Amino acid sequence: MPKPLKLINPFKPTAGMTPPVLIGREGVIDDFVDGLDKGPGAPSRLMRITGLGGSGKTVLLTQLGDIATDRGWTVVNVSGREPLCASIQEQLAHDTQLRSLDIKISLPVVSAEAHLGGAAEELSFREVLTRATRSLTKHGSGLLITVDEVQDASHEEMATIATSVQYMVREQQDIGLLFAGITTGVLDLLNGEGITFLRRAKAEELASIPTDEVARALRKTIEASGLHIDDDALAYAAGQSHGYAYLIQLVGYYVWREGRRHSRESVTITLADARRGSEIALQEFGSSVLETAISGLTKPAVDYLLAMTEDEGASSTSEIAKRMGMPAPSANTYRRILIERQIIESTAPGFVAFSIPFMREYLLQHRADILARYGA
């Protein structure tokens, strides 16, 4: 009897996990590679990556960082949720390449004032970054800094980093800076003071990935794993992902799982499998992402969201206040809370929209259940 195939689900529906096929990123990768080759001052060495939660920002930063590492660059990855300058300095102090070049980098001073953006701390950071970058450039290498979750970063620290990097670019040193975050948070940062330099960053907005590219990648992934998929099943699954990175993995994962159930009889994923798998994926998306986002909101905040569902596109904030029967300033309190929790975003002055895919559909569908939680 032939040994049964060992089938392992290749999809990765987990935040930050590199997917089996990186879909729709050839353009930005080519730009970045060109930037590395062109030398100091190339525009794509300074890049901002924006998109909704789950649109693939972290994965893209990892990918670009790997490319730089392969070319011998030193790559430092930090997140806006940690003290940025101290963390960069610490990683440089432990960097094996700098050590092998016998470049000594001092560790950040941990003081009570640390990451309050004190002048001394700022000077020491600039000094460290300069020393590291000059040495790496001299030895044919370079320094790439990636900052994820920029929406949570301290604006002072981003300004310090921007100034130091700009100084190195002006000196024609080999340095790159990539920063990624939720679109509105990044725009907030760019509107702040002291970071004019960052506004010049090449903008890469991770919008939805075309369905045909999704379909090609799904087929390739499924076939490499030992299963097959019918054309109609493939078209259905690709469509259900709506080109949204996280859903591509989630739909792929559950559709594949349906196919494996009957792999002893047939290794081909059918339309029925694709329908069942997609339904589970969307349910899972609802309970993990959408439910988590709205859990614990107060009743008026939920009312604000429900009032927004009347609009297919962006909602006028004054119109929402009217629908809620509230004076505009009171409604604005809830708008602010919802923006802070990254459920909605301001698309233009006086307008808001949902910042999580399918939130509107989910609220419309579960309106009664949600209201029942508040005794309504």
Ligand SMILES: Nc1ncnc2c1ncn2[C@@H]1O[C@H](COP(=O)(O)OP(=O)(O)OP(=O)(O)O)[C@@H](O)[C@H]1O
């Ligand atoms: N280009 C891509 N093609 C296919 N799948 C992708 C792609 N980019 C990311 N993914 C998948 O999408 C999911 C989310 O990716 P990632 O964590 O990078 O998103 P994010 O934008 O950083 O989200 P968050 O804002 O929550 O940090 C992961 O499951 C990942 O495997």
Ligand SMILES: [Mg+2]
């Ligand atoms: Mg991320």
